[in-house]
Amino acid sequence: MRKNKHVLSRLLKYIGKNFRWQLIIIAIAILISSVAHVYGQLFLETLIDDYITPLIGVENPVFTEVFQAIGWMALIYLIGVLCTLLYSRKVVDVSQGVLKMIRDDMFRHMETLPIRYFDENNHGDIMSYYINDTDALREMISQSIPNCIANGTMIIAVFISMLSLNIPLTIIIVFGVTFMVTLAKIIGKKSSYYFIQRQKSVAKVNAYIEEMIDGQKVIKVFTHEEEAKKDFDTINEELFRNTKNANTYANILMPIMGNIGYLLYVIIAICGGFIAIKTNTLSVGAIASFLLLTRSFTMHTNQLSQQYNSIALAMAGAGRIFQLIDEKSEENNGTISLVYAQKEEDGTLKESKKYTGIWAWKDEESHTLTELKGDIQFTDVDFSYVKNKKVLHDISLYAKPGQKIAFVGATGAGKTTIANLINRFYDIEEGTIEYDGIDIKKINKKDLRKSLGMVLQDVNLFTGTIMENLRYGRESATDEECIEAAKLANAHDFIEQLPEGYQTVLTDNGNSLSQGERQLLAIARCAVSNPPVMILDEATSSIDTRTEKAVQEGMDKLMEGRTVFVIAHRLSTIRNAKAILVLENGKIIERGNHEQLIAEKGKYYQLYTGLFELE
């Protein structure tokens, strides 16, 4: 609960930051429209008692005053309607505005989070912040908050009127309403407990169905249908129970509160009647008014308590959203940046505004330029994802400009981890990594990454045309340059064969293309950005021989003249590497070129001869 209060106050601050005036206008408009509403109701009595009743039995009654009074009432109602219109529409501005603000802030912040966040959190959970949780907020802002303001003001106004009429009766009401509110809280708690349970079951059913439907063909092949049904029934039943309970509690809140309100009314009527008739300290008219007030008091309390659930849900959602916003961004303290450069005639470097094909590291403090060559050196690097569980030990290696370095080893040996360290997706614990003699910790992360191309095993393409995807790495690239790169990567032929060619729109991670074609696009994309250093994670499976050949050729062409780190899954592709590093359990156990390693007759030899023997 305390946590909720904290979230609420933070949320209000968040909303207040940009929508303070709108909120004030809304509050005032709600206030006026509520007052108009009540005033209208009360005026009705005056109308009947003071204007209409006197006319009864009068011959030739004159209605002018009556109609004037009605006109007055109409005017007040009109103001009420206009204020209602005003706040109903303003509330939409605020709720949608806040929603957009939160969405944008969330995404903007998410983009700055370290890779670790994405590796450690469930992707489905992250996505639900954007849809489900923001929607719970919308509900709260557009429904619950106006509701609370309206009912809250009414309750206060009614309470003051009651106090002025009769204090003992008011005390009885206070007791009664306290009882109602406590009851509402108990039911509300139960209900939101089951709503949260239900949310969990929904997630469970979702995950189960998703997994099973993805594997539906396997179910068929293994004639596993009956078991699949049984498992489904269990979780389906659980979802049913939680939904039923959540809805039951939500449904019964209204009748319970409403009818207890009636009971309170009866108690007041009896007590009030008793006091009035036996003691004469209370007028009959006052009791009638008091009873009317009692009704509206319980009614508004009832309506206020209906908001409990939606506020609780919204608070939970807001809590999760703030959690994301509070995640620490990736640190980026590097002062050395990457600039385009051109060589003067005397061989010195000069910064250039345009893309020249030559890059230089610029030290923002000393204003010196160092040409980017692609020299990478690891010295005694240790790394662990989880504290005290080292996955890399004492890794030292170097790659001179233009060299191809290959990593070989079993899954989990640490090949991919090394790639994660070069571009600082993760930061090392001990040792140093140097890039052209500069410690990479001093380089601005964005610039560091711009200088490193990456082709990963899992290809990720974005919704958009093929051309847009190719241009991903360098927005300024012309169509010709992109096509040139596609030709280099052997992707041009298949792209041309698509009905829309380079303008083909890819959706769903390029679902319509084969694995090999997507790999080719990833290579071409990398070629467009033309980085001096590359990290290649070879694709392994599901490529037919012809495409594989094309991919290999594309990669070979891309590698020319660059420093390349290859994470190898097949030994045949790395025979020409300058150095092959064999990794086992996070340590480099062998290094050398193909011939040397074969001569060494170690692990590489074993791996290789396994292959050799077969062919």
Place this chain on the structure above:
Amino acid sequence: MIKKILKSVREYKKATLLTPFFVSIEVILEVLIPFLMTKMIDDGINQSNLNVIYLIGGILVVISILSLIAGWLSGKYAALASSGFAKNLRQDMYYKIQDYSFSNIESFSSSSLVTRLTTDVNNIQMTYQMITRIAIRAPMMLLFSLFMVFSIHRKLSLIFLVIIPILGFCLIYIANKAHPLFESVFHTYDILNNRVQENVRGIRVVKSYVQEETEIKKFDQISNKIYQTFLKAEKLVAWNTPIMRLCVYSSIILISWIGSTFVVGGSLTTGELTGVITYAAQILNSLMMLSMVYVMCIISIPSMERVVEVLEEKPTIVTPENPIKEVKDGSIQFENVNFSYSEKKKKYVLKDINLQIQSGEMIGIIGGIGSSKSSLVNLIPRLYDATTGSVKVGGKNVKNYDLNTLRDSVAVVLQKNVLFSGTIKENLRWGNKEATLEEMKKVCDIACCNEFISKFPDGYDTYIDQGGTNVSGGQKQRLCIARALLKKPKIIILDDSTSAVDTKTDAMIRKAFKEYIPEVTKIIIAQRIASVEDCDRVIVLNKGKVDAFDTPKKLLKTNKIYQEVYESQKKGEKKDEEK
């Protein structure tokens, strides 16, 4: 359509009927309560008659308790009926999907099936609850109140003949206008969802190309589009409350204006005037509720359509009557088989296939992309049916077998294979529920899994994450092979199932196949020539036709395609040897 869906109500029919029953009681009592309250004030308090106060107070206590009970029960049964109905609907759909054949599954995308089972069912559930509760309450309230007004003063009730159609028209107009806007919001939400997903999944690409700013810009655009449309839609809906108030207030004004002359004229008492005004609010309120039901219904109609589509899909492959319950041996025959995925388009992906495979043979299949290798083997366990011609297993047409019998005897390790979240043991047991650890160890030996399973701290109890993301591609493939072997099939088909396995292990698996399961027919689809080199015979497929079917040695001499592939894959190694 509605009839079809309502079939799933089943055991919740009682609860469904009890809900409106209790709702009606609630409504009647609710209408009585204000009536009694006025009476208590008029006859009791205003007349200073304590006895009347006690009497009416007593009646009111009884009535409110009854109303509370009725409200409680109606709420409870409404929840029970709607969530039970939803449960049955999900169950019916899921069971139906279990009967789907491969081509049925392909006609829906898996993400659409998930939405249908969850979001769509949820929409229907909410509408159902709303209908059982409000669709009874609102019209009852409306009619009852109209009746009361009519019985109080006939001429005064004419006001409602004007106001009800106006309000009704406005509410429906707004609902109809806003609906397409909301649809478009949901559609844009899908795009937003997709953007976020791409970014979460491809964050490494985004970061390594330093495209955070561009992605934020792209996101802003969509976010802005949602903002604009949502704003428009909700601003439209925001008219509802003011219009509602305007109608209520206008009727109050009209009633008091016209009513005052009646009161003075003597045809209406002041108490009746207040009564009419109270009923006016109730009448218009019920109209508002009805319009909400209307909106709910429009929203859920597409959901209903999508659900019915799943329920009405006809499984294309079913077990015949009097099926054969035993597969004699692992022999396979294809006789004049043609096959096309779509019945309408007669574009055959397999043409004129005639094959004879003996029980226990090891058969390799190679061919380029689009040569229909997978299509060919999918016909054997009847994952699809041949369009013309016949496929025989153990000498009998596959169409005559009991589906379970056939598929238990023909184990396919699919190209796109899946492990399920659960321990390794649980995953293996898919092959055979009663398998002992010994049996598992044995098949894992054949599939070369023991080597890595023994390295896991939890061994066979190691938990596999959803999608098998915590084991490597090669390990996953090997586990899938082990799982298939545990079925003790007569035929085992590996559809490119060792592509991620290193070549040495790949060869070991094939060697183990020959040693341990010599009687089982083995069919191996592969990209690597090395994977089929030690097969008894190899089928070379080209564009859906059998180009050659012979021993690898002969193929190397006679078949051009085989030679080509062989050359391209062996060249590298040859060069190396020469060095």
